[in-house]
Amino acid sequence: MNEKPAELDKPQLQETSNSRRPVEHSTNENEQTVKPVEIPNETETKPTVKQKLHRKPSVTRKCVTPKVNCPEKIILCIDHSAIMFTNKFKRTVQSMKQQAVFQVLTGAVRNFIKTKSFIDSRHQFALVLLNQTPQLIVDFQPSGQQVMFMLNDIGTQFNESELVEVDDETFNLSTLFDQVKDMVPLPSVKHPDKPGPPPYVVRMIFVFGRSSSTLKFCENDESFQKLNSNPYFFCDCVYIHEEPNDGNCVTDNFMQVCELDKNGTSFIFEVGTDGSMSSLYNAFANLLAHPLQRQRDINVNNHDILLSPE
């Protein structure tokens, strides 16, 4: 399967047609092409980050699963650190005032849950909040009402003046995957070479928002390996970050996030707070795709309906 989109053939610094760049959501101008955000001079690391957005050619899909639209058990693992509430998206839409990352995320997740339930009411949702340790807040439920309610509640309860804690230096992926592994048994695989249609798939959507904490497996990655040995487990990630620079860990973190795509089946998105809040909504619109039925290489033309073939 040819993984590389055409953009990679151009010289590295000419990233103008890169579809993962945060996009200005313009309501007044009639733009035909995606308008890129200007690259500040000191971020020489930025092109490197962008390069990692494309699937590495070596990560090919290990086994082919049937394209059935079985129910999904979706675990939303959402970063609950202080930075999620203090960071704001620079650009807003429709003359709204600037909103904190967590607020925008609540809106995007709400749309995601409502739409998923509309497409198929069998999909189930669970919520895990990530502080020092992952905390299961809402266990699997058919309607995402509880999850949406909790996110709303948490968002409104946050008081900026109460913020005293400093975020940890490291976020431990080991405990996260330990938690996910314990949440639900994965469907058994009868024929490893040719897996049949499962009763459900398990999908983890990991939303991480820290730019100054390192992301890594502090202990072993046994749970992670075990989960990924099952073809019915999927791990999607959304990394919300500030502008990458030498002072923060954004580049390294993004590399680690991409490493989480072990089987070549993950959707990995990065959203910069220096861009528009609509990019977070766009990421979740992409995440609506069913893991068994979606095409991996989705970044080619940004779903632009004007560019699709006749």
Added chain:
Amino acid sequence: IKIENPISSSPPGSTDTPQNDIFTIAVPFGGEVIRWQFIFDGTNQKISPDILLPSTGFDDFDPEFDDIKSLLHWDNENKDSLLLAVQETVHLFKEHQRQVCYGIDKNLSSELSELLTEVYLKRAPKTKAPKSLNVLVKIPVDLKPLLEMFSKEISERDSIIHSPLLLVKFDLEVKKAVPMPFLPSHFEKIIGSKDQLNIPPYTMSTTIHQYVKKVEEKLTEVVQTVVTSQSKRCEYVAAFLRQFPADVLEYDAQNFSSISLVFSYQTFYFLVHISLSKFFPQNLPSVTLQSAYHLTKQDELFKKTFTNYPYSPRWSGTEMAKRTKNFILEKIPLFKDSCIRNGVL
């Protein structure tokens, strides 16, 4: 003889013994329900029951005891005895009604005897003039291809195959007829509702025989449509998968009844949900646009559904996909504006 529902007994009446030994048995017949009382003798179970027939409205239906063989040779050890007795009585009643019809209208009754129907004649209470006639006919339509296709959707209880029935109620005073189809429950579930059938109205100029033939044709046509619809829907969905492979979010991989996609128009992300009915391609698919950002003021997803757009059931799947895309392109600028004006983030 068809008895559709299990025989229901009304609460038993009282006798001079403490046991319950008088039953009223309700038998559906010819679109109505006839009730007969079976009187057993609690003290002596070996004696066959008496059947008490209501005196009114039955045209003196009074079968000879000897004609009901199972009562004549009543075997109280045999569990089916009562069932047999009822069956025979009903049979006699059927014959009786036919005879009565013969007395009224010779043509009608000769037709009826051909069709092996159940007829039920009601008389006006005072004048005893024939008031209405119910004719219940079995329609010989082969439902097997439908059952094979939808075997997963049909529960075990539903799968006892019944043929569709047609009840025509003739109002003899006004000289009008009302046809009422009765469909097996699984069939009705598959096509949605009885109204989807669109059976032709009954005109008094046709004979029952001709009309039954028309209804049979219509039912066969409906079965055909639903059976071929499956493959047509598959073709439609496949065309969308071919044309928009990177934009597909989710689709019904079993019945091909829905497909959802994501697109962007000038950086505005939106979703397209398409829904296909069991009567596709005669019925066109509904196309719903949804904003990726906005909700309505009532906190619902911001959507707009279109059920009327350039369409022909004769187009190929590919042509339909292409035309649907063009239709969406036409509607999206207005939809986007509407989201921004009326939607809530």
